Structures are given as C-alpha cells and as structure tokens.
Amino acid sequence: MLTLHPDDVLLACRADDWRGALDAAAETLQRGGLVTAGYRDGLHTREAQSSTFLGNAIAIPHGTAESREHVKATGVRVLQFPEGVDWHDGNRVHVLVTIAAQNDEHLDILRQLTHVLDRDDVAERLAAADSRAEIAGLLSKAAVEARLDADTLCLGFPARDASELALAAAARLRQAGCVESAFVAAVANQAPRALGQGLWLVTGEQGVITPALALATSASPLTAGDSPLTGVFCLAAQGDAHRGLLERLVTLLESGEGHALAGADAATVMARLAGESATALTRRVRVLNAHGLHARPAKQLVQAARAQGVAIRVRLAEGSGQAVSATSLTKVINLGARRGQLLQFSLDGNDIPAGEAERALEAVCRAVTEGLGEAVAPFDESREHHLPEPEVVIEPLPEDAPQAAVAASPGLAIAPAFVLRTPRFAYPERAADPAAENRRLDAALREGADQLEALVGQARGGEVAQILSMHEEMLTDPELHQAAREGIAEGASAEAAWWHAIETAAHAQEMLADRLLAERAADLRDVGRRVLGILCRVELPEPPDAPYILVADDLGPSDVARLDTARVRGLLTARGGATAHSAILARALGIPAAVGAGERVLRLENDTPLILDGDRGRYTVAPSDERLAAAEQRLADQRRREAEAWEARFAEAHTRDGHRVEVAANLGNAAHALDAVERGAEGIGLLRTEFIFMAHASAPDLETQIAEYREAIDALDGRPLVARTLDVGGDKPLPYWPVPKEDNPFLGLRGIRLALTRPEVLETQLRALLMASRSRPLRIMLPMVKDVGEFRAVRTLFDRLLDEIPEAERATDVQLGVMIEVPSAALLAPSLAAEVDFFSVGTNDLTQYALAIDRGHPDLSAQSDGLHPAVLRLIEMTVAAAHAQGKWVGVCGELASDATAVPVLVGLGVDELSVSARQVPLVKARLAEFDLAEARAQATLALAQPTAEAVRDALEVR
Known part of the structure; x- marks a missing residue:
C-alpha cells in the first residue's frame, strides 16, 4: 500500500496555473525515477476526463490506465503551493498528492486522505506549513477507527449467565486482535451493567489495541435477576475513538429494537447496529465500476442521492460497518467499495410514503448500475469469483532422485501413481424458484448423510469412525442449514447458497485459533464438497483396479476413509500437514503417507512409477532399476520383520x-x-x-x-x-x-x-x-x-x-x-x-x-x-x-x-x-x-x- 513520508514532500512550489502544476508534478515523479516522460500526458489526460480535486485545497492527480506503461516504480510525491493554484473546476489548490501507481494503489491514498476533508482548518494549515514533516503528518494521521463487525460477534453462545457472556465477548475481541489478555482479565472481574431491553454492558480500557465493540448473545433464554438477558456488549474503550460505537448502541436502544437481537443472525444484528431499523426499506446493487467507488463515481452517486430529497443511507452489504449518509462524499469514498461488492441502500419506511421511498431507492440503484458516469461491464460472478489461477511455471520432477515432503504416516510403498485431480463444480449462482432449490438441498443433505452413515459402518479403526461421525454432526448443523436457506431466499441457487454457508463457517473456524483448528476447517469443507458434488452430480474418477499410490492436492477425511486399502499402497499430497485428520486416518489405516510435497506432484502422469517413504517423508519419481530393486528388497525385509515382530x-x-x-x-x-x-x-x-x-x-x-x-x-x-x-x-x-x-x-x-x-x-x-x-x-x-x-x-x-x-x-x-x-x-x-x-x-x-x-x-x-x-x-x-x-x-x-x-x-x-x-x-x-x-x-x-x-x-x- 502506498504511504506518505516526509522525504516525498516538496515545499514552496509555484505554478502559473493548474497545467503548470501538473507539469511540475510530472517532472518531480520523473526526477525521482518513478516514471518516464510520457507519464506527463497521462496526468493531463486524466485531468481532462474529470477533476482530481478532492477537497480542503487538496488534489490528487494521477495517470490514466493507459499511462501505466510509463510507471517504472510505484510511488507518491507531495507538492505544496503556499500561494495556491486556481484549479480548472474553480477550486483553489495548495497541495498536490501526485501518484505513480502500477495498479489501483492510488485508491489506498485516496481513502487515507478522506479523513482530512471534514476538518475545517486543514487548507490553511497545509498552505502555511513550513516543514515537510508537518505536511506529511497532516495528510497521514488518520483517526483511529473503532471496530464493530461480524468477527466481533459471538452469537448463540452456550452461557449460563451474564458473566459468561461478557467473558465470551471479551474473548472474541481478543481473537479479533483488538485487545490483549489484560483486557479479558479485567472484564472477568466486573459485573455487567443493565442497559434495558435484555441487553447488558461491560467496558474496559486496559489492554486495548483497537477500540471495538463485541456482542455475545445466549443460545437459550436467560434471566439476570428479574430482568431478561438477551446479550452482553463488551466495549474496548480508547480515548474518544469508541464514542461512535456508543452512539450506535444508544441509537439502537432509543429505537426500542434491542429486543430484536434475541436469536438474531449476524446479518440482522449488523443491520440493527448499522442504524437500519426493522421497518427500513432496503435495496442492494452491485458496484460495476472497474476501480470501485473512487472519487469520480462517488461524486456521481452523491449527486444522485441528493437529487432524491430524502435521507438515503448506504453501507457495504458484505461488510459490517455503519450505514452512512449517501449524500456525504467523504463517507461514500471511505466505504472503499470495490468492483463486484454489493451496496445496501436504506430509507426509514416511517419517514416518507412507501411509493416515494421505493422510487428514491430505485433511482440511486439505477445510477449505480449505469456506471455513475463511467463505462462499465456486466459482472459475471461465476467468472470473476472463479478466475483461473495465474499460470505458474513448475519445474518437472527429477527422475530417480528422492524428493522431500512431510512424513505423515510410516511405511514404504512402491506402485504407479494415480493422480486424483480436484473436480470443478460448475453451477449457476442464481435460481428463480426458492422452493425448488430448498427441495434440492434437502435431498442432497439426506443423500450425503446416507453416504456418511455407510462409510461409518464400513470404517476400520476407531479414529476413522469417530471423525466420520463428526462429519455426520457437521452435516446436521442447523446453523449451516439456516444460512444456506437464507441465501436461497435471497435468490441464490442451492449450490451457491450451500457453499457460501460452508465457506463462511470454515473461515470463522480458521479465525478462532492456529493450525489445528485451521485443519478442522478442512473437515467442514470436506463435508461441504460432499453435498456440492451431489447437487452438481460430479463424481470422482474411478481409480485403477491394480495397486497404486494416490496423488492428490489434498484429501479430506472421507476421501481417506473411502480408500480401498487392498489397492492403495500409499498417499502423496501437494498440501496438508502431519496433524490433519487425513494424516491421522492414514496412520489409523496403516497406509504410508507423505504430505506437503508441493504443486508439482500434480503434474505427474498416471502410471508413473513411484517409491513413497512415509517414515522419512520422501518420494522418488521413475526410480532406476537399481533403486527400485533396493526398495523392493527393503519392502520385503520390512514385511518379514513385521510378521516376525507380530509373532x-x-x-x-x-x-x-x-x-x-x-x-x-x-x-x-x-x-x-x-x-x-x-x-x-x-x-x-x-x-x-x-x-x-x-x-x-x-x-x-x-x-x-x-x-x-x-x-x-x-x-x-x-x-x-x-x-x-x-x-x-x-x-x-x-x-x-x-x-x-x-x-x-x-x-x-x-x-x-x-x-x-x-x-x-x-x-x-x-x-x-x-x-x-x-x-x-x-x-x-x-x-x-x-x-x-x-x-x-x-x-x-x-x-x-x-x-x-x-x-x-x-x-x-x-x-x-x-x-x-x-x-x-x-x-x-x-x-x-x-x-x-x-x-x-x-x-x-x-x-x-x-x-x-x-x-x-x-x-x-x-x-x-x-x-x-x-x-x-x-x-x-x-x-x-x-x-x-x-x-x-x-x-x-x-x-x-x-x-x-x-x-x-x-x-x-x-x-x-x-x-x-x-x-x-x-x-x-x-x-x-x-x-x-x-x-x-x-x-x-x-x-x-x-x-x-x-x-x-x-x-x-x-
């Protein structure tokens, strides 16, 4: 990300007009080795398209997409004009923040600068500054943003009282990196205070890294004394930065909607805390602009919102920030909306007639869809969210030379390779009949449960049955089902809604802790792929009838449990760790395994001869006759020793x-x-x-x-x-x-x-x-x-x-x-x-x-x-x-x-x-x-x- 440094600032610059200022900016970038001479034309062309004046005497000239070929290195230069320059749009500029960016990094600078636009004295201070450090400080010192998002929510926690909910909320702030252990300890020693409407509050200042607000709600109805207990807010306070969070909480209580948080899902909780009432009319629309809501389209959006004459608010639908006024340029820019993200506009349905509100929301959504003054292309979610991985040149595996991997399950295997390539699930993102999609999902869930039950019955070894039983539990998780059904109700296909629910839950689990939980998230995805495969009718390729070493990107526990141990001599994976459930199951089944061998093993051709050493975590591709004979002798000796040892x-x-x-x-x-x-x-x-x-x-x-x-x-x-x-x-x-x-x-x-x-x-x-x-x-x-x-x-x-x-x-x-x-x-x-x-x-x-x-x-x-x-x-x-x-x-x-x-x-x-x-x-x-x-x-x-x-x-x- 681009950042501003005092060394990037030039003081006391002069220019006769805005064109001269742009020339000076281009020369400064060129002198710093950031661009070639051709970048100057890009600055002028970009300015001709639309003014780069940002506000408070600041302009941010940058080149066009076509002029990026002239950028040698990403960088920024700040030019101060104490006497000011009349800009072509009628504004007066004292500072140019001139950007040479090889991609869209200028948007990062733009978002950093939005904090100065609401401060009344910034223009005068920038003009009068006599040190580079002062200017860099004025432009760079952003206010600390207090945090409230889905990762600070702990909903449906199995608590017995308010103190346990308070501790769960504090722990969630610790997990989110907002507080240190001292904060959690302080919260543990205080009693929550009643706010009313079933909500309680604990606060702390010790050990706060980032001010934030967490909420923990109970999995079952509770009371505290004679009062209902819906949830406990935990506030990590720091200076005045948390004041906005308290204001949002007060607004929620004043609206009388605190009771609505009982049993609510994350989306509902965030909507209420974002300032959207239960009666609010909302509309969602996707941002189609190539570079998101940067200054020019943001201006167009603000103008469209102002033209409606009503108080429209907007937030990122996928995010969890506060809904802001759609008529505030700085707040709209600060949303940081990128192409493909959904904006959620809202209007309080009690303020104006429903018909008028619908028309206002339709107008702003139409403006976004039409591109806000820019040419835009339709958004194809299936293509843009599943772009092919960039081509990586992977050197071929050397033959007859042991290669390193991670030892996962002991033993020696000699057999040809069978490469199991991950199937691609092709499915539509949207569907027109929610009832039909729900029926399809129900049928797939039943079929998946039947498959797992059959696997549990066939499983060898205690670990296998236990882990697959855990998969059965995951498959019946009501929260997963509810999340998928909510997606279907919003128009998603059964496949898209199910996989989004799986990915959301898996990501949340990965955020809870370190490696072991991350690998348990792989179990969740394994369950998800089972149902997705049923919905898409995608079946894995049949392995050969002869013995083989299975080569794969990674294997889920159910993949390992399905293996025919009479034919599978060993497992070799590109990814995975020795503590993953797949490795545990391989050891339980007595199958030699090496994992984490890297992507190049996926380039192996089927039937390529392999030697797999699960004890040392090594594998050999196309071994020579001499190496093969030695391995076969070692394997024969090993089998003899095993038989003798057993006796x-x-x-x-x-x-x-x-x-x-x-x-x-x-x-x-x-x-x-x-x-x-x-x-x-x-x-x-x-x-x-x-x-x-x-x-x-x-x-x-x-x-x-x-x-x-x-x-x-x-x-x-x-x-x-x-x-x-x-x-x-x-x-x-x-x-x-x-x-x-x-x-x-x-x-x-x-x-x-x-x-x-x-x-x-x-x-x-x-x-x-x-x-x-x-x-x-x-x-x-x-x-x-x-x-x-x-x-x-x-x-x-x-x-x-x-x-x-x-x-x-x-x-x-x-x-x-x-x-x-x-x-x-x-x-x-x-x-x-x-x-x-x-x-x-x-x-x-x-x-x-x-x-x-x-x-x-x-x-x-x-x-x-x-x-x-x-x-x-x-x-x-x-x-x-x-x-x-x-x-x-x-x-x-x-x-x-x-x-x-x-x-x-x-x-x-x-x-x-x-x-x-x-x-x-x-x-x-x-x-x-x-x-x-x-x-x-x-x-x-x-x-x-x-x-x-x-x-x-x-x-x-x-």
Missing part, C-alpha cells in the same frame, strides 16, 4: 544383550487400551486425557471421568498407566472454555499454564484419576512445564488429594512427573529431578521449540527433525539429571518409533519408549537388533554431528 509382540522388550527398555503405547482414547495390550504394549506411556473433555459439551464431572479412565485401567490389567493431564489451549480450544486468541498460541496459554487458571477443573481430574486407579499403578504427568514452580503448584494440590482420599479408595502406587517439552525444562532438569517422580520427553514439541520450527509448517516441517543434535543434547541432559536422582525417563514423541532414532535414545539412557499402538511390535523388534554398547556408540556419534541431516547420514553409514 513376538508379547515378549518382554530389551536389547540384544538383555538391557531392559519398556515399550508402551500412546493413546488418544481410553477405549483403545485393550487394542494396545493385544498389540504387545507393556503399558500406556501417554494417555491424552483431553479426549474426554472434547467429547462433552461442558467439563465432564467426577463420575464421568472416573468411568472413562477406569476403562483403560481395567484393560491394562495391572500394567502401568501414564496419564497426561488436560492439554488444551489456544491451538486446541474447548468450546466451553474460551481462550483469547493469541498471536502465537504455541507460546501462550496452554497445557499446565491453562489448567492452573482453573484449579477446580484440574483438581477434579486428578481426583478422578486417583480414584479410578484404585489398587493399580498410576503415573500422572503434567504438560508444558517450564520450571519447578509450576510443578510445585500442582504438587501442593496433588498432596492434598492424597490426604483427603482414603487409601482404600485411591491409587497407592502413584507417581507425579512432568513432560519435557520446553527447552527450559530440559536445561533446568536437575532442579526438577530433585522433586518429580519421572520425566517423559515429548519430542514433537521439544523439537519445534528448540529449533523454532512449527512442525506443521508447509515449507519448514520437513526440517523439524527430532534427531537434530540440539534436541538430542536436551534429552541427554534430561536423562543425566533424572538418573542422578534415581528417576526414570520415557520418550513419548514420534521420535520413539523412528527406527534410526531408537538405538540413539537407548544409548542416551532412555528407560521407556511410548509409541502408537501399531508401532509397538516393530519397536520391540528393533530393540532386539542391537546391544547397549552399540546404542551408546550411536548416541555418541549422533551428538558429534552439526545437523539432523548429518546425524541421519552418519547413522545410515553405520
């Missing part, structure tokens, strides 16, 4: 020379504990207890948690259970525990930090674990501990529970430990080891924090390797500190199942490896392939390397 899965895990290393299973659900035992797990090394919290609409009570934990404990039949306390936060929020949006949730309020903010929830969980494990071994570990202070805070609570609960009613063989996920915990391991009972190293998070690489980053995640020597040194420090105090150390991250890493971890002294249940037999078999001396040698070798790649290379040579 020996119940044997005690130890190295070849008898050194004992326990192999346990990581579980995301207590129901899978029996399966883990049947696969040879010697215990559960990580039970992610958040599964039970995510499965309930509110925090599960003591009895519910006891029953869930006991299912796993009973299945283990005396084997130890290591349960991680609730690990949620900004990147994994709970719907009933709102957490303010954080710029980086991985460095924010999560894990034990979050749990300690609500100690009553943590206490209930600890009590449930202790009582469920009566007479059975229990290990409890705390996530995201950074130092001994956090551990002590939990230990105090834990010791109190041990005293309160009779020994006969709780676990007696119990330990309390911490996860080493934060580098500070590893560095301070000696102080922690003196007080904790054990350590469990979470290598996934420890690696990303140590290397400053998000393991889900599409470009960098391949570099997030736990075998990096820095990570290994942190593990070495942790083990040394623990063993010095007689404490044990486990590893529960993905590194524990990496065949190359297993001997290194054992050589570093790790006592337990906890892996996915499917990997238990293979890890046990891997331990039996080396002795302790070899493991220590490999650990020493790895620690001596400078990079993770060097570590892997050195270990492969051995």
Whole structure:
C-alpha cells in the first residue's frame, strides 16, 4: 500500500496555473525515477476526463490506465503551493498528492486522505506549513477507527449467565486482535451493567489495541435477576475513538429494537447496529465500476442521492460497518467499495410514503448500475469469483532422485501413481424458484448423510469412525442449514447458497485459533464438497483396479476413509500437514503417507512409477532399476520383520544383550487400551486425557471421568498407566472454555499454564484419576512445564488429594512427573529431578521449540527433525539429571518409533519408549537388533554431528 513520508514532500512550489502544476508534478515523479516522460500526458489526460480535486485545497492527480506503461516504480510525491493554484473546476489548490501507481494503489491514498476533508482548518494549515514533516503528518494521521463487525460477534453462545457472556465477548475481541489478555482479565472481574431491553454492558480500557465493540448473545433464554438477558456488549474503550460505537448502541436502544437481537443472525444484528431499523426499506446493487467507488463515481452517486430529497443511507452489504449518509462524499469514498461488492441502500419506511421511498431507492440503484458516469461491464460472478489461477511455471520432477515432503504416516510403498485431480463444480449462482432449490438441498443433505452413515459402518479403526461421525454432526448443523436457506431466499441457487454457508463457517473456524483448528476447517469443507458434488452430480474418477499410490492436492477425511486399502499402497499430497485428520486416518489405516510435497506432484502422469517413504517423508519419481530393486528388497525385509515382530509382540522388550527398555503405547482414547495390550504394549506411556473433555459439551464431572479412565485401567490389567493431564489451549480450544486468541498460541496459554487458571477443573481430574486407579499403578504427568514452580503448584494440590482420599479408595502406587517439552525444562532438569517422580520427553514439541520450527509448517516441517543434535543434547541432559536422582525417563514423541532414532535414545539412557499402538511390535523388534554398547556408540556419534541431516547420514553409514 502506498504511504506518505516526509522525504516525498516538496515545499514552496509555484505554478502559473493548474497545467503548470501538473507539469511540475510530472517532472518531480520523473526526477525521482518513478516514471518516464510520457507519464506527463497521462496526468493531463486524466485531468481532462474529470477533476482530481478532492477537497480542503487538496488534489490528487494521477495517470490514466493507459499511462501505466510509463510507471517504472510505484510511488507518491507531495507538492505544496503556499500561494495556491486556481484549479480548472474553480477550486483553489495548495497541495498536490501526485501518484505513480502500477495498479489501483492510488485508491489506498485516496481513502487515507478522506479523513482530512471534514476538518475545517486543514487548507490553511497545509498552505502555511513550513516543514515537510508537518505536511506529511497532516495528510497521514488518520483517526483511529473503532471496530464493530461480524468477527466481533459471538452469537448463540452456550452461557449460563451474564458473566459468561461478557467473558465470551471479551474473548472474541481478543481473537479479533483488538485487545490483549489484560483486557479479558479485567472484564472477568466486573459485573455487567443493565442497559434495558435484555441487553447488558461491560467496558474496559486496559489492554486495548483497537477500540471495538463485541456482542455475545445466549443460545437459550436467560434471566439476570428479574430482568431478561438477551446479550452482553463488551466495549474496548480508547480515548474518544469508541464514542461512535456508543452512539450506535444508544441509537439502537432509543429505537426500542434491542429486543430484536434475541436469536438474531449476524446479518440482522449488523443491520440493527448499522442504524437500519426493522421497518427500513432496503435495496442492494452491485458496484460495476472497474476501480470501485473512487472519487469520480462517488461524486456521481452523491449527486444522485441528493437529487432524491430524502435521507438515503448506504453501507457495504458484505461488510459490517455503519450505514452512512449517501449524500456525504467523504463517507461514500471511505466505504472503499470495490468492483463486484454489493451496496445496501436504506430509507426509514416511517419517514416518507412507501411509493416515494421505493422510487428514491430505485433511482440511486439505477445510477449505480449505469456506471455513475463511467463505462462499465456486466459482472459475471461465476467468472470473476472463479478466475483461473495465474499460470505458474513448475519445474518437472527429477527422475530417480528422492524428493522431500512431510512424513505423515510410516511405511514404504512402491506402485504407479494415480493422480486424483480436484473436480470443478460448475453451477449457476442464481435460481428463480426458492422452493425448488430448498427441495434440492434437502435431498442432497439426506443423500450425503446416507453416504456418511455407510462409510461409518464400513470404517476400520476407531479414529476413522469417530471423525466420520463428526462429519455426520457437521452435516446436521442447523446453523449451516439456516444460512444456506437464507441465501436461497435471497435468490441464490442451492449450490451457491450451500457453499457460501460452508465457506463462511470454515473461515470463522480458521479465525478462532492456529493450525489445528485451521485443519478442522478442512473437515467442514470436506463435508461441504460432499453435498456440492451431489447437487452438481460430479463424481470422482474411478481409480485403477491394480495397486497404486494416490496423488492428490489434498484429501479430506472421507476421501481417506473411502480408500480401498487392498489397492492403495500409499498417499502423496501437494498440501496438508502431519496433524490433519487425513494424516491421522492414514496412520489409523496403516497406509504410508507423505504430505506437503508441493504443486508439482500434480503434474505427474498416471502410471508413473513411484517409491513413497512415509517414515522419512520422501518420494522418488521413475526410480532406476537399481533403486527400485533396493526398495523392493527393503519392502520385503520390512514385511518379514513385521510378521516376525507380530509373532513376538508379547515378549518382554530389551536389547540384544538383555538391557531392559519398556515399550508402551500412546493413546488418544481410553477405549483403545485393550487394542494396545493385544498389540504387545507393556503399558500406556501417554494417555491424552483431553479426549474426554472434547467429547462433552461442558467439563465432564467426577463420575464421568472416573468411568472413562477406569476403562483403560481395567484393560491394562495391572500394567502401568501414564496419564497426561488436560492439554488444551489456544491451538486446541474447548468450546466451553474460551481462550483469547493469541498471536502465537504455541507460546501462550496452554497445557499446565491453562489448567492452573482453573484449579477446580484440574483438581477434579486428578481426583478422578486417583480414584479410578484404585489398587493399580498410576503415573500422572503434567504438560508444558517450564520450571519447578509450576510443578510445585500442582504438587501442593496433588498432596492434598492424597490426604483427603482414603487409601482404600485411591491409587497407592502413584507417581507425579512432568513432560519435557520446553527447552527450559530440559536445561533446568536437575532442579526438577530433585522433586518429580519421572520425566517423559515429548519430542514433537521439544523439537519445534528448540529449533523454532512449527512442525506443521508447509515449507519448514520437513526440517523439524527430532534427531537434530540440539534436541538430542536436551534429552541427554534430561536423562543425566533424572538418573542422578534415581528417576526414570520415557520418550513419548514420534521420535520413539523412528527406527534410526531408537538405538540413539537407548544409548542416551532412555528407560521407556511410548509409541502408537501399531508401532509397538516393530519397536520391540528393533530393540532386539542391537546391544547397549552399540546404542551408546550411536548416541555418541549422533551428538558429534552439526545437523539432523548429518546425524541421519552418519547413522545410515553405520
């Protein structure tokens, strides 16, 4: 975006007339290397078309679209004429803001300048200014705009009282980036004030970044005392900038329309808060001008509105700002309307006869449709909203050379490629018969539900059925249905209305948090595409009957669940992350997968030979005979090892020379504990207890948690259970525990930090674990501990529970430990080891924090390797500190199942490896392939390397 700087200002310029001023402006741009000489003619031609006088002694000359060929670089120059220049339209100009723009960036400058047009003294101050900084400051200092839009609304929140609604509204402002955590904390400590009409208010000034107003309404009727409770407004106040928001709120209450917000959707709420009454007559019209409502067409619109002699207001229909007077040039320009956007004009139906109001609205809409003095082209939404992607030159994939991707599901696959190209859904945007469109949508929703139900019945593995069941829930979401029906009522086709509802909901979910929720938004789009495909009768191409590796842009969970595992040898995608549901399902189905390989894999021809390495996240195109033979031998060896490992899965895990290393299973659900035992797990090394919290609409009570934990404990039949306390936060929020949006949730309020903010929830969980494990071994570990202070805070609570609960009613063989996920915990391991009972190293998070690489980053995640020597040194420090105090150390991250890493971890002294249940037999078999001396040698070798790649290379040579 163009910006104004003092260095761009020229003081004390003189010109005999406006033509001379334009010549001086052109010369200044040329001297600055921004344009060639031909741009001068463009300035004059543009001025001949219409005056560029903006107001308050300011003109903004710029070239025509044709003269852009003379622009060498985008820039701006400001020329001050203290004596003034008579402009050709009769105005007096003291400042030229002259723009050289290679596209429409001059519109950004125009919108920045509109704030000065309503200030009475600006013209005189610009003429008298004697410093460049003063002029730049006068032109650039825009008033802070207070925010009120759809992203600050939290409608239908499942709250129990006004305080919870206030906190939800404050959290929404935090998520929108308007306030900091201090604001949320301040709101939590105040009682909402009644405004009347079911509405309440909380305000705060601490921690305000941008003044804003949020509204949280209740999902069900509530009362506060004897008064109705519809919703709570939360005002982030700052100086006088929020005054306009308060005025809008007062106007709403004075109009008596506060009650109308009960159960209202976002569009209705924004209409009322925008100043449109329930009785207002409204009309919408699309902006057709190529460059939107810039100065010239905005003038024409204002003149058309003034000619009606009534108070017409206008706002962006898709936006959420206040409706402004259509007769104010500065306010119309400041809407920033672009081509294709809808303007909503309104008239209060109580002020004038309906017929007169309709005629006035029709007149201004007709003026917009006719182009407001400019030649315009019709707007073809299907073409302009679905423009083809610009052609990108993608280098062909090299043959017989391993290429990097992101490891998503372990295993090796050798097969020809089958490229699944994303289907294109062609459909009309508009439809004439809303009733018929609703019937079509209902039929598609029923068919989609039947498909999902069939897939759930066929699903293999717990994760598959659970995720597809979640898709069934999404498909029955009444808000999605209502949003689609509203679109149909406004004239949209069933396809367009449905997809708009899906995209709106998915975008809102992406805005709530970081990577994990963004990937769950992909689930929503997966559901949406299913129904869209039914409506459009688009079917995916049939894969070959022979085995193949599926190559695709990305895969939704239902795509993965449909796969015929007898034919699909592996998955390779251009996009996606290792934590997406599609990757989780691939692991559950035992299909090797590599993701995030880049768009060029989509250029592969069907039947191209591929080798896919899901362990390392690599793939090889058209391998040579030698490489293919080596891979086939490796695959044969792998299958043999898997068969042998399965047969020996119940044997005690130890190295070849008898050194004992326990192999346990990581579980995301207590129901899978029996399966883990049947696969040879010697215990559960990580039970992610958040599964039970995510499965309930509110925090599960003591009895519910006891029953869930006991299912796993009973299945283990005396084997130890290591349960991680609730690990949620900004990147994994709970719907009933709102957490303010954080710029980086991985460095924010999560894990034990979050749990300690609500100690009553943590206490209930600890009590449930202790009582469920009566007479059975229990290990409890705390996530995201950074130092001994956090551990002590939990230990105090834990010791109190041990005293309160009779020994006969709780676990007696119990330990309390911490996860080493934060580098500070590893560095301070000696102080922690003196007080904790054990350590469990979470290598996934420890690696990303140590290397400053998000393991889900599409470009960098391949570099997030736990075998990096820095990570290994942190593990070495942790083990040394623990063993010095007689404490044990486990590893529960993905590194524990990496065949190359297993001997290194054992050589570093790790006592337990906890892996996915499917990997238990293979890890046990891997331990039996080396002795302790070899493991220590490999650990020493790895620690001596400078990079993770060097570590892997050195270990492969051995």
